[in-house]
Amino acid sequence: MARTDTAFLLYADTARSADMLHFGHFNAPDPFIALGLGRKKIAVLNALEFGRARKSSSFDIVLPLEPWLKKARGHHPKTKVGAAEVIALLARHYRQKSFDISDDFPSGLCDRLRALGLKLKPVAALFPEREIKTAVEAAAIREGNRCSALGIAAAGKVLRASKIKAGKLLLNGCPLTSQILKTAVEIACLEAGALSIDTIAAGGDQACDPHERGHGPLRANELIIVDVFPRVSATGYHGDMTRTFLKGRASEAQHNLVAAVRTAQLAALHVIRAGVNGRHVHQQCLDTFARHGFETKRTSKGSVGFFHGTGHGLGLEVHEAPRLSAVDYILKKGSVVTVEPGLYYPGLGGCRIEDVVQVTDAKPRMLSSFHYDWEIR
Amino acid sequence: MARTDTAFLLYADTARSADMLHFGHFNAPDPFIALGLGRKKIAVLNALEFGRARKSSSFDIVLPLEPWLKKARGHHPKTKVGAAEVIALLARHYRQKSFDISDDFPSGLCDRLRALGLKLKPVAALFPEREIKTAVEAAAIREGNRCSALGIAAAGKVLRASKIKAGKLLLNGCPLTSQILKTAVEIACLEAGALSIDTIAAGGDQACDPHERGHGPLRANELIIVDVFPRVSATGYHGDMTRTFLKGRASEAQHNLVAAVRTAQLAALHVIRAGVNGRHVHQQCLDTFARHGFETKRTSKGSVGFFHGTGHGLGLEVHEAPRLSAVDYILKKGSVVTVEPGLYYPGLGGCRIEDVVQVTDAKPRMLSSFHYDWEIR
Numbered sequence: 080m081a082r083t084d085t086a087f088l089l090y091a092d093t094a095r096s097a098d099m100l101h102f103g104h105f106n107a108p109d110p111f112i113a114l115g116l117g118r119k120k121i122a123v124l125n126a127l128e129f130g131r132a133r134k135s136s137s138f139d140i141v142l143p144l145e146p147w148l149k150k151a152r153g154h155h156p157k158t159k160v161g162a163a164e165v166i167a168l169l170a171r172h173y174r175q176k177s178f179d180i181s182d183d184f185p186s187g188l189c190d191r192l193r194a195l196g197l198k199l200k201p202v203a204a205l206f207p208e209r210e211i212k213t214a215v216e217a218a219a220i221r222e223g224n225r226c227s228a229l230g231i232a233a234a235g236k237v238l239r240a241s242k243i244k245a246g247k248l249l250l251n252g253c254p255l256t257s258q259i260l261k262t263a264v265e266i267a268c269l270e271a272g273a274l275s276i277d278t279i280a281a282g283g284d285q286a287c288d289p290h291e292r293g294h295g296p297l298r299a300n301e302l303i304i305v306d307v308f309p310r311v312s313a314t315g316y317h318g319d320m321t322r323t324f325l326k327g328r329a330s331e332a333q334h335n336l337v338a339a340v341r342t343a344q345l346a347a348l349h350v351i352r353a354g355v356n357g358r359h360v361h362q363q364c365l366d367t368f369a370r371h372g373f374e375t376k377r378t379s380k381g382s383v384g385f386f387h388g389t390g391h392g393l394g395l396e397v398h399e400a401p402r403l404s405a406v407d408y409i410l411k412k413g414s415v416v417t418v419e420p421g422l423y424y425p426g427l428g429g430c431r432i433e434d435v436v437q438v439t440d441a442k443p444r445m446l447s448s449f450h451y452d453w454e455i456r
Numbered sequence: 457m458a459r460t461d462t463a464f465l466l467y468a469d470t471a472r473s474a475d476m477l478h479f480g481h482f483n484a485p486d487p488f489i490a491l492g493l494g495r496k497k498i499a500v501l502n503a504l505e506f507g508r509a510r511k512s513s514s515f516d517i518v519l520p521l522e523p524w525l526k527k528a529r530g531h532h533p534k535t536k537v538g539a540a541e542v543i544a545l546l547a548r549h550y551r552q553k554s555f556d557i558s559d560d561f562p563s564g565l566c567d568r569l570r571a572l573g574l575k576l577k578p579v580a581a582l583f584p585e586r587e588i589k590t591a592v593e594a595a596a597i598r599e600g601n602r603c604s605a606l607g608i609a610a611a612g613k614v615l616r617a618s619k620i621k622a623g624k625l626l627l628n629g630c631p632l633t634s635q636i637l638k639t640a641v642e643i644a645c646l647e648a649g650a651l652s653i654d655t656i657a658a659g660g661d662q663a664c665d666p667h668e669r670g671h672g673p674l675r676a677n678e679l680i681i682v683d684v685f686p687r688v689s690a691t692g693y694h695g696d697m698t699r700t701f702l703k704g705r706a707s708e709a710q711h712n713l714v715a716a717v718r719t720a721q722l723a724a725l726h727v728i729r730a731g732v733n734g735r736h737v738h739q740q741c742l743d744t745f746a747r748h749g750f751e752t753k754r755t756s757k758g759s760v761g762f763f764h765g766t767g768h769g770l771g772l773e774v775h776e777a778p779r780l781s782a783v784d785y786i787l788k789k790g791s792v793v794t795v796e797p798g799l800y801y802p803g804l805g806g807c808r809i810e811d812v813v814q815v816t817d818a819k820p821r822m823l824s825s826f827h828y829d830w831e832i833r
Contacts, residue, residue, distance in 0.1 A: 094653070095472045108654060108667065109775060130758025131665040143754070182564025187578035189563040201564035258649075265646050269639055276471070276651060277485060288508040290485065377520070381507025398486060 087205055088178035089113040090162055090188055093315075097395035098181050098205050100315050105136030110185075112166055113138070116173055123147060123165065142169075163191035170197055181205040210392060210400045211413035216316065217437050217446060220393060220415055223311050223318025224435055224447035226273035230307040231322050231449055233267035234260050234280060238326045238455045243299040248326055257281060257293030264307055273309035273318070280305050286323075286429035289387055289421060299327035302336070302428035304421075308397050315395050319417050320447050321433035326455045333430075335371070336422055337453060340430045343367035343420040347389050347403070351436060351443045353412035357403040360410075361389040364420040373422050383424050390417040393435055414438045415446060464582055465555035466490040467539055467565055470692075474772035475558050475582050477692050482513030489543055490515070493550055500524060500542065519546075540568035547574055558582040587769060587777045588790035593693065594814050594823060597770060597792055600688050600695025601812055601824035603650035607684040608699050608826055610644035611637050611657060615703045615832045620676040625703055634658060634670030641684055650686035650695070657682050663700075663806035666764055666798060676704035679713070679805035681798075685774050692772050696794050697824050698810035703832045710807075712748070713799050714830060717807045720744035720797040724766050724780070728813060728820045730789035734780040737787075738766040741797040750799050760801050767794040770812055791815045792823060 092110045093100040100106065102113055103122055112123040122138040125145065132141045144165070151164035158164065166188075170176060177198040180189065189199055204210070212220065241248045241255045248255040260280035268275040281293030282303040297303060303326070308319040323337060346363040368375070368385050375384025388404030391397075393415050401408045403416055410416070416438065421431030432451070436443035469487045470477040477483065479490055480499055489500040499515040502522065509518045521542070528541035535541065543565075547553060554575040557566065566576055581587070589597065618625045618632045625632040637657035645652040658670030659680040666681075674680060680703070685696040700714060723740040745752070745762050752761025765781030768774075770792050778785045780793055787793070793815065798808030809828065813820035 106654070106669075126754065126759040126763040127666050131668050133758070134665075145754070180563060183562040184564075185560040185578075186557055186563050186566040186576070187559025187561075187580070189566070190578055199563070201562075201567055203564070262646055265651075266643050269642050269646065272635075274642075274651070274653060276653075277483070288511075289504050291508050292483075377503065377522075381510070382503040386503040 086175045086178050087115040088166065088180050090185060100395055101206055101209055103136045103138050105132055112162055114169060116175060163188055163195060166192055167195040167197065179205060209394060211411055212394060212415045212437060216394065217415065219311060219314040219316035220318065220435060221446045223273060223309060223316050224320055226268045226271040226309045226311060227307040227318035227320035227447065228449040229267045229271045230264035230275055230309065231305055231320060233263045234305045235324060237263045238324055241326060243327055246299050248297050248299055254296040256296050260297065264305065268309040272313060273311045275307055275309035278307055283428055284425045287423040287425045289423065301325065302333060302430055304429055304431050306431065317393055317397050319393050319397060319433060319435055320449060321419055321431045322449060322453065323430040323432060324453050324455060329454050332427055336427060337430050339368060339371040339373055340420055340422055340432050341451060344418055344432050347418050347420065348436065348443060351410065351438060353410055353438050353440050355410050357401055357408035357410055358405060360403045361405060364389045368422065385420060385422055387421065390419055393417055410438045412438055412440060463552045463555050464492045465543065465557050467562060477772055478583055478586055480513045480515050482509055489539060491546065493552060540565055540572060543569060544572040544574065556582060586771060588788055589771060589792045589814060593771065594792065596688060596691040596693035597695065597812060598823045600650060600686060600693050601697055603645045603648040603686045603688060604684040604695035604697035604824065605826040606644045606648045607641035607652055607686065608682055608697060610640045611682045612701060614640045615701055618703060620704055623676050625674050625676055631673040633673050637674065641682065645686040649690060650688045652684055652686035655684055660805055661802045664800040664802045666800065678702065679710060679807055681806055681808050683808065694770055694774050696770050696774060696810060696812055697826060698796055698808045699826060699830065700807040700809060701830050701832060706831050709804055713804060714807050716745060716748040716750055717797050717799055717809050718828060721795055721809050724795050724797065725813065725820060728787065728815060730787055730815050730817050732787050734778055734785035734787060735782060737780045738782060741766045745799065762797060762799055764798065767796055770794055787815045789815055789817060
């Protein structure tokens with residue numbers, strides 16, 4: 080599936096661009112130029128990155144930026160030269176005028192390059208092979224979920240260690256907050272070799288906004304969503320898992336809510352395989368919730384019920400192809416997706432349960448593992 | 457300095473786009489549409505983010521994405537509609553055809569919008585006011601550096617606790633590695649409320665590649681660069697500080713190297729004020745190193761000496777305007793810059809010392825604070 084026919088051009092740093100990381104297996108915090116010409120991978124790096132790139136990247140040719148900038152100044156004596164002029168020179172050097180670029184290639188640079196005579200064509204997926212994970216990539220995602228699970232376990236441990244007093248949760252005599260829970264998750268991930276950013280540890284009504292990270296004191300007898308999607312530092316691949324906890328005693332309504340979410344997750348997992356439409360997988364969750372009487376609707380203050388997709392691809396990006404949602408998307412063998420139905424009702428609380436699987440010709444291969452016990456007395 | 461005259465358009469998530477975070481004071485992991493029309497800030501968010509954005513963002517108008525998508529489908533029955541068609545509808549709704557976009561606006565979307573008849577003009581700085589930090593922003597950066605300093609202190613503590621055995625460093629009987637040092641830094645930052653990504657803790661020749669993060673065992677009597685640029689979770693602003701340590705006994709050459717770097721930093725700090733050219737500040741470091749006999753040159757394996765800029769702007773991004781480097785850049789009052797000369801010679805080692813200041817009409821205001829003792833016996 081690798082592109083060998085067309086030339087392509089990247090200009091990005093690897094914190095923002097998973098394509099660039101995929102292309103060169105090299106981390107750089109500032110944007111740099113990279114070209115794909117046939118099977119040849121070429122990068123242009125400044126003195127700060129040059130030595131490291133020569134040693135540790137998978138680029139076939141690493142060129143030093145400074146002499147190319149100097150040469151570009153010779154060609155454009157009246158312009159403040161930058162990446163555009165260097166790319167134009169490289170294009171001339173390699174006799175290539177047309178390049179594919181990714182949809183998120185920067186517009187300013189794109190306009191300048193077109194003005195310099197290059198033909199640039201944005202494409203939705205510069206590296207379509209990223210959707211299909213190799214065994215090494217699947218192992219890297221499994222490692223990400225090992226970190227996620229350690230983070231979730233750390234949250235469970237804090238909740239078990241906390242005491243209930245007048246409906247509040249106390250840890251070592253102080254109010255237990257979302258921040259404390261998040262920090263416990265993030266330290267566990269760090270110690271396991273992964274960076275958990277935007278960790279969610281949200282309780283009660285806060286958890287009904289699925290992207291609310293959580294803040295302030297957590298309370299007894301309320302559902303607490305813990306969603307952990309760390310990036311393994313060594314590889315750049317992610318884990319992504321969610322569990323919903325409750326410290327104290329759950330009501331019957333809370334039990335029904337959690338049971339419905341887990342049933343929906345199992346229903347989705349049951350139909351995932353190569354060739355199936357992601358929309359069909361999503362429909363299993365919708366049907367399960369309808370069958371259990373959980374309604375989804377938009378209100379003036381936001382939506383309630385199940386109002387996000389069932390899952391998304393996972394890899395070098397937390398959200399990538401494919402999707403399990405209301406849009407058509409045929410699942411391919413080897414792709415990796417989250418399966419994460421959820422229900423959210425302010426007053427009652429929110430619940431989301433998320434695991435990660437790799438699509439096969441038969442039942443999906445689990446790439447995450449953590450128990451589903453959620454009520455902590 | 458805020459733009460009130462032109463309309464502008466953003467499509468970005470806030471992990472990648474500091475402009476979007478600056479514009480709406482709202483964190484969202486997936487890209488969304490935002491418009492500036494005169495003084496009005498408008499955002500379009502899906503059900504997952506809508507409620508939280510209404511509650512916690514600084515957008516004047518938060519529109520729900522789904523009905524706009526539906527309306528767009530009505531207008532484009534034969535197209536798979538997306539952000540482009542929704543933006544085109546919004547443009548019609550608000551009777552605005554021309555928008556400024558940032559240089560890094562995604563090219564794919566830009567092409568589609570132009571095909572739909574919009575006029576888009578990439579500009580280098582969509583929010584030029586970001587360069588000048590308010591008192592609140594300066595305090596947020598100072599807080600970032602409080603976290604950096606705690607991280608660096610944690611590294612110092614680990615080095616003090618380590619023992620030297622046959623030239624190696626042992627912590628609790630095990631080899632002390634860059635990873636252990638980095639994890640200690642990152643945990644200290646987390647506990648302080650900030651996320652330290654790509655922390656550098658590199659010793660010996662590794663530290664001579666300024667962006668090498670460091671890996672493997674650290675050794676006695678070698679220079680160890682610790683560079684910590686955490687993002688404060690509550691605000692999105694960064695700290696950025698570097699100290700260079702050595703566990704054991706420094707050679708005279710190492711002493712001279714460290715002294716030259718600190719002297720260069722003081723020379724740069726001495727001339728920073730509003731109206732001065734960043735190139736002139738950088739020149740102070742170059743002159744100091746020349747005076748001390750430290751040569752900079754490119755070799756076939758990379759560069760040695762001082763081969764990066766003296767500093768960069770710091771704020772919602774780790775690297776932003778202005779620059780203290782070989783290019784002309786007049787410093788403005790209120791801007792915040794790092795001051796971080798360094799010297800790197802494989803065999804001898806690398807040293808970088810970095811602090812952060814705010815530019816004033818007189819001597820710069822320090823926004824970072826940590827001692828300069830570096831030799832740990």
